[in-house]
Amino acid sequence: MAKALGAAIRPEWELDPDFLTLNHGSYGATPRVVLAEQDRWRKRMESQPTRFFFLELPGALREAAGRLAGFLGATAEDIAFVPNATTGCNAVLRSLRLQAGDEVVHVSHVYNAVRNTIVHLAEQAGARVVVANIPFPRPDATTILTNIERAITKRTRIAVIDHITSPSGLVLPIADIIRICRAAGVAVLVDGAHGAGQVPLDLPALDPDWYVGTCHKWLSAPKGCGFLYARADRRAALHPVTISHGYGQGFTAEFDWTGTIDPSAYLALPAAIDFFERLGGEALMARNKALVAEAAALLATRLGTEIGAMPDMIGSMASVRLPLRLDANRSEAVRVRQALQAVNMDSPVHPLAGEMWLRLSAYAYNEIGDYERLAELLPGVLSGLKELTG
Ligand SMILES: Cc1ncc(COP(=O)(O)O)c(C=O)c1O
Known part of the structure; x- marks a missing residue:
């Protein structure tokens, strides 16, 4: 039987409850068991x-x-x-x-x-x-x-x-x-x-x-x-x-x-x-794909931007364009990421095709509420960056 996922199983990991973990893709996270x-x-x-x-x-x-x-x-x-x-x-x-x-x-x-x-x-x-x-x-x-x-x-x-x-x-x-x-x-x-x-x-x-x-x-x-x-x-x-x-x-x-x-x-x-198999195996992969696609659509709508991939090229990660008029280079991307970390969340930011893109991940412990929280916090973080840019 499929296990309850999202916040219900987060205690299976050591994850900091005060930090919004949306970056499973970089280093994973290992469950306690x-x-x-x-x-x-x-x-x-x-x-x-x-x-x-x-x-x-x-x-x-x-x-x-x-x-x-x-x-x-x-x-x-x-x-x-x-x-x-x-x-x-x-x-x-x-x-x-x-x-x-x-x-x-x-x-x-x-x-x-x-x-x-x-x-x-x-x-x-x-x-x-x-x-x-x-x-x-x-x-x-x-x-x-x-x-x-x-x-x-x-x-x-x-x-x-x-x-x-x-x-x-x-x-x-x-x-x-x-x-x-x-x-x-x-x-x-x-x-x-x-x-x-x-x-x-x-x-x-x-x-x-x-x-x-x-x-x-x-x-x-x-x-x-x-x-x-x-x-x-x-x-x-x-x-x-x-x-x-x-x-x-x-x-x-x-x-x-x-x-x-x-x-x-x-x-x-x-x-x-x-x-991994107890959490669903292939069903978990399908669930993560659906979750990240939903999350990317939510973010793109709230920010008035776009998603980087067609649905057939999405796995458990998806990129969303950030509405920033910064130079799209690596040092600016680091600055955006530091601003995210300052409000206790993280997702990689990459300069691609002259724009800044946020790469979202979805894993078993994530749920749509995590990305709603990101959508709430992001406009404040981004407008802070624009002020810094001048
Ligand atoms: C496509 C790709 N190749 C290689 C690596 C490096 O992985 P590792 O740090 O396990 O060597 C990564 C890490 O994110 C990656 O995304």
Whole structure:
């Protein structure tokens, strides 16, 4: 039976009751029951570290990978843990060994840390970075596909495509993107930092060359829990950023040990997936999508602005344009965000297409009243900013 959601289940998290949390997308939030499971693993680890690391961890890690794999339609051998999406993308991109004259394609709404990785490795190799533009607001799938197709040349080694874009919250038509890249003979790394828990996933059916994801965002795992899926033919040449004892012993062996770390976030993941499924699983994703769409419509109406995405590209995040005549740049966006935090709420603010956009998230503990409160507070915050601007 579906559980009551919204404020009724907020006490399941440690969330500050005096703060309006509308930004699940950036760092997630881990429920108490999952933190308790993580604590149990830590106690087990510290009660006999040698036994734990030497005898227990290898099997426990593979068991947790198997549970995640089941959730993603895959098997345990397809999946390795990484601490976060940035590290997973680094592993794939560094393993590629770009050569002078190679080209790397990414979309214009790429996550900045991943863009920096691409730029750094391209500079080292003498490779070229090519950007496929995503028109904004309300892009359509055909234009996105055409722009990616146009960005591909005979020299393209890899296309790095966000499944759900960070600044704008767009769910890109990833199956079609993978299909056109494959047809052009181009490998695809999907940056799915926002995928698992926002949209249903069947990775073998999607069939990317690599898919990197996080579990600490939309699956509510403890922080530092990400994954890397690699198609079978991509595993031999794929290595973690840190080479350690497993070198040369295969994909999962190399990634399962990259030096001593606290692996409790990975080991608590099955409890997080159980929690997510108790809240509804796919029904929860559908509910979050409906909630954020309703919230975005409410905000856009109250502010007299617009929503950044058509309904078919909305997951659990949505962008709404802010009625501000500020220069749409990063430092002004930080200033707007600080003004939101000063009245005890937070949502990322991004400059896109010459305007400022607020990215809303909806998770199990949110309800429409949260966004009504935001709509009440926002005009005062924004008019304060205009006064500051002069
Ligand atoms: C599209 C995208 N890629 C990568 C990341 C980085 O995730 P992490 O901090 O887990 O490395 C994020 C974080 O928000 C993201 O939105």
